Each structure stands twice: as structure tokens, then as C-alpha cells.
Amino acid sequence: MKIVLTPSAxxxxxxxxxxxxxxxxxxxxMSGGCGISVQFSLVLDEPRRNDAVIDCGDGIVLHIDxxxxxxxEEEMAVDFTDDAGFIFGDSYDSSCTV
Incomplete structure (x- = not known):
């Protein structure tokens, strides 16, 4: 799995x-009725057993249950804007992997 962080994220x-x-x-x-929609978010939370731990460098470590x-997806990009917060989608600049 590859997480790609923009400079702002x-x-x-x-x-x-x-x-x-x-x-x-x-x-x-998860949300939806007939069709399920998945929304991703970045939060501060306690570590969980069996988390995937992704070291993104610069002291940034992300956990994923x-x-x-x-x-x-195999590759997920994370951007940040003041208006929308963290945005998950297509590839951007720098990356980190599991």
C-alpha cells in the first residue's frame, strides 16, 4: 500500500x-443504503492491535486498521486545504509506503 502526501497535507x-x-x-x-459509499478521514486516535503502520518520513507515522x-486502493493520495480539510484521491507529489 502506498500513501502519497502533498506538501500541504x-x-x-x-x-x-x-x-x-x-x-x-x-x-x-461507510454510508448509503442501496449503494455503499466509503469516505476516508484523518483523525487522532489511540493505537490499535494489528494496525498497519506507515512511516511517511519527517516523523509522520500513519495508522490504518x-x-x-x-x-x-493500492495507492491513495492525501491533500489538505483550509476549506475542505484532508482530501483523499489520486496521486500527487511525495510518497510513503508500508
Whole structure:
């Protein structure tokens, strides 16, 4: 699995107040009735057993639980804007892998 961070997403993550009990996590949220839609978000959360741990360099480490990992593509890009927050989608600049 490959996570690609834009410079703005990388900077935002560097500014987060990360502690041993509150780590950055990519979470999948399911919604919909007839058709299921998956929305991803970046949150601060406690580490979980069996998390995939992705070292993105610069001290940025992302956690992904098995449920979320099932819905992610082999490569996922993460961008950040002040208006929309973290945005998940196509490839961008720099990357990190599991």
C-alpha cells in the first residue's frame, strides 16, 4: 500500500499534537443504503492491535486498521486545504509506503 502526501497535507500532519496515546489514523466511514459509499478521514486516535503502520518520513507515522485497509486502493493520495480539510484521491507529489 502506498500513501502519497502533498506538501500541504504533510505540513498539516507535522503540526498535529501527536502523543503516544493519540496518533494519526486514516479511518473509513461507510454510508448509503442501496449503494455503499466509503469516505476516508484523518483523525487522532489511540493505537490499535494489528494496525498497519506507515512511516511517511519527517516523523509522520500513519495508522490504518484492518477494516479501513480493506477499502483503500493500492495507492491513495492525501491533500489538505483550509476549506475542505484532508482530501483523499489520486496521486500527487511525495510518497510513503508500508
Amino acid at each position: 504533510r505540513q498539516q500532519l507535522l503540526d498535529w499534537p501527536v502523543t503516544a496515546s493519540q496518533l494519526p489514523r486514516i479511518d473509513a466511514n 484492518r477494516f479501513t485497509e480493506r477499502y483503500m
